[in-house]
Amino acid sequence: MSSGIAIRTLDLTKRFGTLLALDSVELNIVEGEIFGYLGPNGAGKSTTLRLLVGLLRPTAGSARVFGLDPWSSAPAVHRLIGYVPGELALYDRLTSRQHITFFGHLRGRPDDKAATVIADRLDLDLDRPVRTMSKGNRQKLALVLALMSSPQLLILDEPTGGLDPLVQHEFHAMMREHTAAGGTVLLSSHILSEVQQVADRVGVLREGRLIAVESLHELRQKSLHHVTAEFAAPIQESDFRELAGIRDLTINGATLTCSAPQSALDALIRRISQFRIVDFACAEADLDETFMAFYEIGARNAA
Numbered sequence: 001m002s003s004g005i006a007i008r009t010l011d012l013t014k015r016f017g018t019l020l021a022l023d024s025v026e027l028n029i030v031e032g033e034i035f036g037y038l039g040p041n042g043a044g045k046s047t048t049l050r051l052l053v054g055l056l057r058p059t060a061g062s063a064r065v066f067g068l069d070p071w072s073s074a075p076a077v078h079r080l081i082g083y084v085p086g087e088l089a090l091y092d093r094l095t096s097r098q099h100i101t102f103f104g105h106l107r108g109r110p111d112d113k114a115a116t117v118i119a120d121r122l123d124l125d126l127d128r129p130v131r132t133m134s135k136g137n138r139q140k141l142a143l144v145l146a147l148m149s150s151p152q153l154l155i156l157d158e159p160t161g162g163l164d165p166l167v168q169h170e171f172h173a174m175m176r177e178h179t180a181a182g183g184t185v186l187l188s189s190h191i192l193s194e195v196q197q198v199a200d201r202v203g204v205l206r207e208g209r210l211i212a213v214e215s216l217h218e219l220r221q222k223s224l225h226h227v228t229a230e231f232a233a234p235i236q237e238s239d240f241r242e243l244a245g246i247r248d249l250t251i252n253g254a255t256l257t258c259s260a261p262q263s264a265l266d267a268l269i270r271r272i273s274q275f276r277i278v279d280f281a282c283a284e285a286d287l288d289e290t291f292m293a294f295y296e297i298g299a300r301n302a303a
């Protein structure tokens with residue numbers, strides 16, 4: 001993995017009128033990594049990506065893509081990146097094959113061969129006009145158009161929406177091949193589980209602010225678990241209350257329920273085992289739930 005910086009933003013800020021869509025975001029994305037950019041609807045993910053590809057101009061702060069300003073050096077930046085926008089702009093009357101030829105002309109270089117290989121892997125029929133294609137197939141075409149020129153950097157705005165799990169899996173493999181060959185990926189998503197499958201690091205955006213940047217290992221430690229224990233005799237809340245990281249602790253006679261991040265499970269289970277257990281269950285929570293808990297933690301830390 002090269003240690004060059006693919007993307008660097010400093011105090012990157014974007015206002016739309018009175019709305020502060022992006023607030024002083026600092027990102028450093030290293031060449032060769034898949035960086036997941038997570039946040040709920042409206043957090044500012046697309047705005048960040050549009051600033052990075054030169055479709056928007058920052059209100060304040062700066063963005064650099066391989067050292068270039070995407071606004072003032074847009075053509076040079078565009079030669080280095082493949083971009084999948086959040087809202088696709090395709091030509092209804094053209095087929096996928098015609099799109100590939102057209103975009104190859106724009107780049108001044110035909111990429112038909114590479115495009116055909118990618119389309120095969122994604123199981124996309126290239127000869128149907130876009131207007132007759134499903135949402136998922138349009139999304140596949142957008143992926144082909146972004147990847148076919150083997151760009152150094154892929155900037156992908158929620159790229160797998162509408163794709164079935166098998167195709168998603170294949171696309172994840174393609175992203176990994178891209179970084180193994182030295183490429184870089186910035187992948188925005190509001191789904192933690194997707195990002196968990198592919199990203200090396202994750203940035204979490206909330207209301208325009210980058211509240212955390214973590215490695216996947218750190219994120220996994222936050223993975224929330226639901227724990228239920230039934231004891232032979234009633235227990236006291238005070239025996240569990242002070243355990244670090246425990247959330248939503250409820251004691252009802254001889255039954256304990258709570259949630260705990262993976263990092264807190266060892267201490268919790270040791271404490272539980274000090275009492276006589278009749279039944280025990282521990283299940284990983286829905287990842288979105290983890291994400292929400294993570295958000296609250298992040299918001300408190302950021303406050």
Ligand SMILES: Nc1ncnc2c1ncn2[C@@H]1O[C@H](COP(=O)(O)OP(=O)(O)OP(=O)(O)O)[C@@H](O)[C@H]1O
Nearest residue numbers: 016021039040041042043044045046047048086190
């Ligand atoms: N061109 C625009 N004019 C005015 N407001 C905008 C514009 N683009 C985005 N916004 C607003 O900026 C905020 C951030 O939007 P953005 O699309 O970046 O969020 P997002 O995280 O990508 O959300 P989603 O997952 O829904 O796409 C939102 O409140 C949105 O309504």
